[in-house]
Amino acid sequence: MHTASPSFDPTVARGHILVIGNEKGGSGKTTTSMHLIVSLLRLGFKVGSMDIDARQRSLSRYIENRKSTMASENTTLPLPAHVVINRSPFLTTAEAEADERERFTRALARLLANCDFVVIDSPGSDTYLSRLAHSYADTVITPVNDSFVDLDVLASVDGISMQIVKPSIYSEMLWEQKMQRAKRDGGKIDWVVMRNRLSNLDARNKRQITKVIEDLTRRLGFRLAPGFSERVIFRELFLLGLTVLDVVETNKAGTLSMSHLAARQEVRDLLKSLQIPVIDARIAQVRVGAKGDVLTDPRIAPIAKPAAAETSANASVSAVASPSGETASTSDSSPPSTETASASGSIVAA
Ligand SMILES: Nc1ncnc2c1ncn2[C@@H]1O[C@H](COP(=O)(O)OP(=O)(O)OP(=O)(O)O)[C@@H](O)[C@H]1O
Ligand SMILES: [Mg+2]
Numbered sequence: 001m002h003t004a005s006p007s008f009d010p011t012v013a014r015g016h017i018l019v020i021g022n023e024k025g026g027s028g029k030t031t032t033s034m035h036l037i038v039s040l041l042r043l044g045f046k047v048g049s050m051d052i053d054a055r056q057r058s059l060s061r062y063i064e065n066r067k068s069t070m071a072s073e074n075t076t077l078p079l080p081a082h083v084v085i086n087r088s089p090f091l092t093t094a095e096a097e098a099d100e101r102e103r104f105t106r107a108l109a110r111l112l113a114n115c116d117f118v119v120i121d122s123p124g125s126d127t128y129l130s131r132l133a134h135s136y137a138d139t140v141i142t143p144v145n146d147s148f149v150d151l152d153v154l155a156s157v158d159g160i161s162m163q164i165v166k167p168s169i170y171s172e173m174l175w176e177q178k179m180q181r182a183k184r185d186g187g188k189i190d191w192v193v194m195r196n197r198l199s200n201l202d203a204r205n206k207r208q209i210t211k212v213i214e215d216l217t218r219r220l221g222f223r224l225a226p227g228f229s230e231r232v233i234f235r236e237l238f239l240l241g242l243t244v245l246d247v248v249e250t251n252k253a254g255t256l257s258m259s260h261l262a263a264r265q266e267v268r269d270l271l272k273s274l275q276i277p278v279i280d281a282r283i284a285q286v287r288v289g290a291k292g293d294v295l296t297d298p299r300i301a302p303i304a305k306p307a308a309a310e311t312s313a314n315a316s317v318s319a320v321a322s323p324s325g326e327t328a329s330t331s332d333s334s335p336p337s338t339e340t341a342s343a344s345g346s347i348v349a350a
Contacts, residue, residue, distance in 0.1 A: 066241025
């Protein structure tokens with residue numbers, strides 16, 4: 001059992017923590033994380049991001065690619081304050097977990113001190129860091145590929161009767177983290193499952209999956225978000241570090257296609273399904289008097305006018321040095337507010 005680090009004070013008013021999790025690899029966690037990060041930035045929120053999948057570092061590479069595009073295109077794109085939490089080099093489980101907990105909670109506290117939202121991308125496997133992150137979530141979003149093989153991460157389903165046999169290890173893990181969260185600060189974790197890579201093929205299979213997922217919502221206590229369809233646009237922009245929300249600004253994808261518009265609508269529907277009042281209020285606020293689209297049109301997105309006080313969205317965030325000798329780019333003792341905001345941002349290891 002873990003306890004909160006003294007550096008994390010849950011009683012202080014703070015930003016919202018979104019953890020994107022699913023123990024199955026390749027379900028769309030990083031894609032969803034990046035689209036959420038960019039859409040929240042485009043709504044004018046200060047966003048922190050955390051990569052706790054230090055082995056793959058896909059989210060970090062996505063952000064690095066974004067910075068390369070900024071440099072090569074000589075353009076500015078909204079960036080989150082990003083931190084990578086490395087696995088501990090300690091050999092004993094107790095020491096390694098204590099070390100990871102310490103670095104995670106410190107980095108989280110620093111991001112929360114500066115940001116309205118912190119988006120945490122987790123690995124497609126069961127790790128201590130992933131469990132820990134889930135226990136700090138306000139919202140867990142679980143993208144699930146639209147097949148019975150992938151649904152298995154939520155529960156075992158009898159192939160003949162289509163009845164739910166038992167919850168999966170991931171569902172049980174999340175249940176355990178809900179307990180941890182409640183014990184720590186009395187808070188609740190809202191669990192949202194989104195289907196990913198939806199296709200129009202195999203309508204019968206799709207109907208069966210819909211029915212099983214609906215049964216599971218009651219049994220496991222999650223809400224179902226509309227999800228993303230299978231679209232080239234969701235995967236082709238990784239190397240450029242862009243999302244479907246950036247294509248208008250950079251004009252990378254030429255003119256907007258129907259698929260872009262539909263994908264943008266899917267991202268917007270996901271935001272809405274999170275049922276987070278500040279997001280709904282911000283969308284309503286920035287829409288007033290605007291003719292274009294709030295998520296994609298640089299002329300009306302609030303980030304188009306960078307203000308000194310708002311720069312933490314681009315700021316570097318320091319984190320403590322790990323025993324492996326990895327150090328943050330800024331000293332741990334310097335308060336986050338004094339750290340320099342750079343147009344290119346920085347990725348910091350903890
Ligand atoms: N809606 C979608 N349409 C098309 N391709 C998608 C979609 N969602 C994800 N992909 C692609 O599927 C692959 C896996 O996605 P992603 O890396 O986001 O998954 P992940 O859950 O983060 O994987 P891992 O568990 O390995 O971290 C990537 O190639 C990504 O571009
Ligand atoms: Mg990933």
